[in-house]
Structures are given as structure tokens and as C-alpha cells.
Amino acid sequence: MKMRRFLGVFWVISIVVLGLCFSGIAQEKVTIKYAFWGNPAAIGVEEDILKEFHKEYPHIQVEPIATPYDDYHTKILTMIAGGLAPDVMRIDSYYFADFMEAQVLMPLDDLIERDEIDLSLYYEIGLPDSMYEGKMYGLPWGTAPLYLAYNVKMFQDAGVNLPKLGWTWDEFVEGARTISGGEGPEHRYGYGDPFSLTSSILPFVWSAGGDIFDESRTRFTLDEPQAVERLNEIAKLIEEGVFANPLELRPQDANVRLMGNNLIAVIGASAMQILTLQAIEGLDFGIIHQPTGDGIPNTTVVKSNTVGISNTSQHVEEAWEFLKFLRAPGGPGDYLYAQARRIPPTSKIPELWDLYVDPTKPPQDIQEVTLAISSTYGRELPLRKGWLEIEGILMPTLEKVWTGGFDAEEALEQIKPSIDRVMQR
Amino acid sequence: MVLNNKKTKEVISAYLFLLPSLIAVGIFVIYPIISSLLLSFQDWNLIGTKRWVGFANYKRLPEDFIFSDALRNTVYFTIGSVPLKVILALLVAVLLNKKVLGRNILRTIYFLPVVCSSVAAALMWQWLYDTNFGFINHLLQRIGLSPVPWITSAKWAMLSIIVVSVWKDVGYYMVILLAALQDVPREIYEAARIDGARSWTVLRYITLPLISPALLFVTIMAVIGSFQVFDLTTVLTQGGPGTATISLVQYIYRCGFQFFQMGYASAVAYVLFLIILVFTLVQMYFSKRWVYY
């Protein structure tokens, strides 16, 4: 009797074990690492995506590596330097060219063609930020314009027309002049921004016909007349109190707070900042593109980051499956991101917009404005190797122009040698 | 023969006592330091291949205006904050060594700023210093004064950082000096009192010499720490306005992880190291005059 029992148990266990082995052989579990940045809410979205992915692909285990944005690239750089590059990683466009110079990501053109990813479904303006020397090295993530947000109440109180599609630099400045005024801590500004290259300086210089580099991005051109003139004009507007002092706006969400308190009428606003604006009770705001120049409609920065596959990944197929899930146009990732309502859709699929736009909150015309920017008013950043270093040299110098009464041309001449050194690297 | 044995025994024992720390410091600190030292003679963007460039990184330093600004800022910061920290820490330690009401609670309150991380402290004070929303300007306005751009003007920024640094570190050095004061026997104070000595005399001729080893420690560590200020300048002012407050370590970090030039960053670090070393050796040399063991 005991023997019987024993044999019975033995067979059951053997069958179970064999079954497990076979299922194991059929699909070996592969683990890949996925690095991204975000705050807890953003991390929640990524985790949702991972949950859905694991349901569909149980044999691929994706380990998320979430890091605060500020130090994200330090972390992945260290990991890469130490030989432990994540299989799938997101890279901010500012860093992209430098990363690509060291061949961190693998080219994806073949895989894109093989699996018939329709690149035309993406907003074209975002694609170059994921390309290096003509080849695709990742799929776009977070393609979005850097809008301008305006405080409806302040415009109405001053009797100025609300900004409309196609508004020009002159309309912008005139409106800002009319709105600004007031004494001391109650002083109202027509425009306020920390004046980084991306948020203000390039759009304003572009509307004047200038640029930071030439077409080939090998020559520094910010010291040419059109650009210099615009820079000096900005300095004057700051001095007059029409534009807020950019140094005051350095704390992370200072300009949003000030707009919330009806002290700044127009601020630069990324998609994330729109979320912050929406969280302020009672604030009615709208969004618009950057003011255009004479015959120059494309003055609004459209920034696009990249998610790619590491060149040293041991599991390229699995990483690619995940990347497709995450970023293919119209793929599950797109829908989940749109549902989370944190960043606008990166693909031209109408349902995504329906999911993304929150009918209970401003700005209601976000789709219209975004599409207009994508087609007419948007421009990609002239990114290149050493972008951050150039910005690191430029910003303190320009700050002297805004606040120290330096002429833009002189200031730029002083730093020309340092900039040239970076450009030639 | 006997003497030789004794001396050898002492030496062997000494190295045995040193062994655990030699392992800890040798493997996890000295080895990485030497690696990064070697990096300073190379050009490396962290992910590509390394290239030996000899002294090229060092030759670049004199022309680098951000480096010279960072150096100036860091020296200014050290000179501005270290004396304040040491003197205030000493004052508070001496006072809190007496039988004061609520002594334990007071000591804890003074230690409170030390307990939060420097990033948290910087965020806290960024909030306080905000020109439009900060509490300090709010108070100033209440009494009729105009708001001050604490962290956004070149005039005030460094001063504001020094204030935060002193606020944060006084408790730290106070604790060390308190510990040292514990070892001063009560009888000495009583004897001095009986002899009619006044507080100042007691302090200068009795207390200070007796805690001078700890005082030396505090001074040296304060200098070493101040030269390496990073979190405060990064979070409070991001090194601005312009380059008015960027610190050396902040610049090192940027060069390495944002400008993709780890080799150059290491060169700057080695220069910083030499500066701190010189300062420290000078302090150690002069310490023979006023430190009693």
C-alpha cells in the first residue's frame, strides 16, 4: 500500500517536472533592462506598459530602471562606462549626438524595414532627433512642441487680443508692452522665461532670421547681425520690465507659479508644464506657437527624445519586441501614453488625440495648435555633438547681457574661442 | 636583543591594527582615486575609447574662464564659511556644555539641520529664498522693506549660500567639540573658579588647549568640506547667476557627465586636490604651535 502511494506521488512529481522543463525549453525566459526617467506618476505609466507587455510576452522579463531626470544621464553613462548598458534606454535629444558618436545605440533601419514599422505615421518633424548620419538609431519618444502658454485673464484685463495662430513677433512684443505694468511685487510682466536656448533664445532669434549654427551645424552664427540685434532687443525689453528677469525664474516652476498668480502673461510651456498649469485651480490659459518672423513661420521648437537599443545588448530580438510594443506608431505603448495624458501623441492617429485631450481642462485647442505647429510653425533644434557644453558656455555670457548691460556682440566675441574649440572637437 | 624584539613587536602590532582600514581605504578609495588620476592624462567621453593626451588637459585650465570663476567662487566660499562655522560651533558647544535648561532638546535642535541631506536643505532654503514666493522676502515686505533677490543676483547669491552652509554645519562641528569638552574634568573648572578666574580666562587658557586636538580636526575638516561644496550650489543657484556661484566640484561633475570630458574633469579634480592638500599641510604645520596632546 505504501509502495503504491509512493509510486503515485513519484509519477505525479515527474510529470510536473518534465512538464516544466518542456515549457521552459519552448520559451526560455529572457531578462532585459529598460532605463527611463520620471517622477512617480510617470513611473506608474511605464509600469502599466510593462504589465501589459508581460501579459503578451511572458517569456520576456523587462526590468525597469527608473531614475530622476536630473541625474538620469549620469547613471546610464556610468552604467555604459562600466560595461552594464541597459538593453533599452531612453536618451534626451540634447545628449543624443554625443552618445551616438560613441556608438552607444544600434542602428534600427533593418529591423524597421523587416517588421514594417510605418515611419510616416510619426510626426516627421520629430524623426531627425532619432537619426544620426542618415540612419535611425531609435524610435521617437515624447515628440512635442515647446509651446507658449498665455494667461487669458491678463490679456483680457489689458484689452489685448488673445494670441491666434500665425501671430508675429511685433504683435507679441506690443501685447507684452501693453500688459506689463504695476509696481513692486505686483509688477506684471508680458513675458517670463528662464531664457534657455531651447525655450526662448532660439525661437526669438529664429523669428529675426538668425540661428545659432549654419546649415551644416559646423559654424557658430549667433554673433551675426540679425541674431545680435534680437539679443540686444531682448535685453532692452528685460530692462524695461516688459520681460521678466530670467534669473528670477530659475527655480523649477517659478514661471508657472507666477502665471498662476496673474503676474506673467506669457510663459514657455512644455507638455509637462501644461500639466502643472492645469493643476492650478482657477487658472484659465491657452497655448500658442512662438511668434513668427517676416516670412519665417517656423519658430517653435519641436523636441523629440529617443528610445533605442544598446549596441552591446545580448538580447536584441527581445529588446526589439519590447521597443516595438513601447514605441511603434499606433502600438500599445502609444495608447497607454495617450491615456495617461502626460505627453501628447507622437503618431498621427486620431484616436490617440481623443484619449489624450481632457475635455474638462484647458487648453481645449491643444490638438489644433499642435498639428499646426507640426505642419507649419515647428522647427527641430540644430542639435549636435557638444550641445550642452556650448550651452554651458553661452548661458552665463548671455546672462551678463540680460542683466549686466553688456552688448551682445561684445559678450559673444569674448567667448568665441571657447565655442570654436568645442565646435571643432 | 630584548629591545629589538619589543620594537619589532610594536611595528607588527601597529600594522595589524591598521590592516582592516588599509583594506577598506586601499581597495575602495585609493584604487579608484589612482584610476581617476590616470584619467586626467587621457581624453575620454565615458563611452568611447580612451586616448592618452599627456598634459593637454592641464594646459587647458588657465584659459578656461569657467574654471577660474569656479576656483574663485570656491575659495571665496571657503574663506567666508569656515571661520564662521568653527567659531559658532565652538560658542554653542561651550554654552551647551553647561547645565542649561533643556540641554538635550537644545542640542537636538542644533543638530537638526545636520540630519537632513544637503539636497533637502538646499531645496528647503531655495523655497525660503525665492524672490517672489519665499518666506524671507514675505517677512521683509511685512515690515515694509523691498524683496531681496537672494539667489538670483550676483551680489547676494554667494552670501546666501554661505548662510545655508553655516546653518547646516554648525551642529555637526558642535557635536565634535561637545564630545571633546566631555573629556575636560569638572575639577579643573572648579579649581579655576576657586582661584578666581573669569570665564574668558578659563576658556582661553584651559578649555581651548584641552580641546585643541578636536578643534584642529574641525578646522581641517571644515576646509576640506568647503572646498568640495556641490549640492548647495547645484540646487540653490545652479551655479548662477552667470558663473557667480559655480563651485569646482560642480564644474567637475558637469565636465564629466554633461560635456562628456571625463579626462578634463579629472584634471580639474586633481588641481582641486592639490589645493586642498596644500591648505591642509599648512594647517598641520602650524598646528604644532597651538595644539596640545
Added chain:
Amino acid sequence: MQIKRLEGETIGTQIATHGILILGALLMFGPFLVVISTSLKSYSEVMLRPFAIIPKEVMWSNYLEVFKISPFGLYIWNTIKTSFICTIGVLVTSSMAAYAFAKLKFPGKDILFIVYLATMMVPGQVTLVPVFILMRKFGLIDTHAALILPLWGSSTAFGTFLLRQFFLTIPNDLEEAAIIDGCGYLGRFVRIILPLSRPALTTLGIFTLLNVWNNYLYPLVFINSPNKRTLTLGITLFRGDIDVQWNLLMAGTIISVLPMLGAFLIAQQYFVEGITLTGIKG
């Protein structure tokens, strides 16, 4: 006429002492009032003026939110674990090394001491990549050991310096009694030096605990798994790239400060005055 009190001090001095201390305490504590106040506000209120010390609506729920949004309890446990292990290690290595530097003679003593000091002059950001590569060689990436070991090294240099200064003030004659009893170096170390150094050891313990507790760089770079994160990382996550959840950030900060504060309060009892040395006359 001066009225002398127990300590031999005038009432005037006593009042002045208390006054200065209380003023200082207010300055030390003041900013925390702002933090606590912000941590109890709703996000909307944080963004709007005017600034109010007492929130319109006291949101204790912020503290619960912090635990809900991220596994804060787990972060606290991880941080406690790494801090304590590292501290014990540092106390052992530093005290032994400090004894050698303070009380023993051996060749290379001064140079070695300078080397220990020198290791504190290179900031962590510079050695980050070499340390990472080292941890990788040992296979310790994404483990708590990677957080403990490098900090064990750097804190030992610090601790050795600190304890050496204190050990130097312990008179040599105290050890002589033990030598006569036939105690070797280890015996003298354990039976004489250590017990007399309670305040110094407590101080080093608290400082090391604090150093690991608040360290940000190593957890940032060495830890990948969410369930191995420490407090500093957990709190910093609240700082998004553009949006900062100030109220939650402040709540998280307060939460992370409390345990260390508690540890300090407990440690206070070890700050008992050293044994009086009246036993040694002349």
C-alpha cells in the same frame, strides 16, 4: 554685589547664555517650520501666494500619499540596513587604525596618515566611474553591498582622523597600569582606550550613520531595482524634470529626518562626561 549660583556664574550670564541659545535654536529650527507647513498643503496652495504658515486645509494625507505613491517603508528599511552595517564596520576599522596612529610607533606613520587624510580630498563625483567599474568586477551592482563598501572605505579615513585626535588626549600613564598587569596592545586598546572614548565613538557612529543615510550618489548609480532603493533616491524621484511635487517632497524629507533625529536623541545619553581623572595625581 554678584550673586553666585551653583556654577559660579552670575544671573546675568545665565540669562545671556539661555538667550543666545534660544535665539540660535529658533534660527536652526525656523526653516523646518516652512518645510512642515509646505508638507501639509495641497499642491494648488503651494503654487499660489500669499505665503501662509498655517495651511488653508491641513493635508495630513500628504504623508500617507508619500507611502502610497512609492514604497517608502521599504526605502526606510533599506536605508536603515545599509547605514547600520556600514557604521559598525567603520567603528571597528577606524578605532583600530586610530589606536595605531595615536599610540604606536612605526615607520611611515606620518606619511600614511597624510595619505589617509588625502583620500578625503577627492570628491565622490570624480571616483564614481572607477568605483562603479570596481563594483562591477566584484559583481555587486544592484546590491546593498555596493552602497556599503565604498562608504565604509571613505568613512574609515574620516573616522581614523577623528578618533586619532581623541585617542591622543588620553594620557599614556593610564595604559601603564594595564601594561604592568601584562596586557598586550589589544588588551590596552579594548580595556582602556575604548571605554574612555565613548563620546568620540558615539559621535563617529552618528556621523557615519548620517553619511550613509543621506548619501545620494551611490544609490543613484549602483541601484537599479526599485525594491532596493534608499530614501534619498525615493525622495528625489518627486523632483520631476519640470514639475516638482513640493508638498510630497517636503513630506518625504520630514519622514526621512525623523529616524536620524531619534537616533541622535538616544545617542545623547552616551555623551556622559568622561571619567574624572582625579585618580591620577601629580
